[in-house]
Amino acid sequence: MKQEKSNGKTWIAVLATAFIASLCCITPVLALISGVTGIASTFSWMEPYRPVLIGITVLVLAFAWYQKLKPRSANEIACDCEEDKPSFWxxxxxxxxxxxxxxxxMAFPSYSSIFFPKIEKKEVVYVDKSAVRTVKLKIEGMDCEACSSxxxxxxxxxPGVIKFETAFKDASSTVEYNAAETKLDTIVNAVNATGYKVSGVSAVE
Structure with a gap:
């Protein structure tokens, strides 16, 4: 019974560590589902620790499988025979x-974007092309596709945003917009409202 409780705690710890390792990318999805988009970047600070947490999870699982697959001693076999029924745990x-x-x-960041709705391209009629601006926003806190989404x-x-392309690897978003319909401040505020922060803006020719 004590062994089963010990195993239970180990498996809980393994799953908890794996969950925490991807929490920085799970949070944006939870934010989308809950409608509280401002919390999307809450755990982005954990990204540097992700490799360590994944390493711990892999090591614990590898040891568990080693223990399970290694040849058993005569005493262990005899102990199994004494049990009425092997425990599922x-x-x-x-x-x-x-x-x-x-x-x-642990693989959640690689498929997290599937939880976000597909964004349809807007049909734009240019009244005055001289009003069209393109800017590149430097954004802090992004670490996976869920952040970009x-x-x-x-x-x-x-309103007024024509095209956009966000790349978490480049920590930036390129936005094309109609200055006659919206202001740059409105775009920046929309990004900041997600919890990620615009740290710089540069014009794109």
């Missing part, structure tokens, strides 16, 4: 489920 099946869930959590979703709702 100590089985390879349960360890496989834990491993699958942990991998699913959060910002793109916010930009798509700003």
């Amino acid at each position: 100590k089985s390879k099946s349960f360890l496989g489920i834990v491993t699958f869930l942990a991998v699913l959590l 959060t910002i793109n979703l916010a930009l798509s709702k700003v």
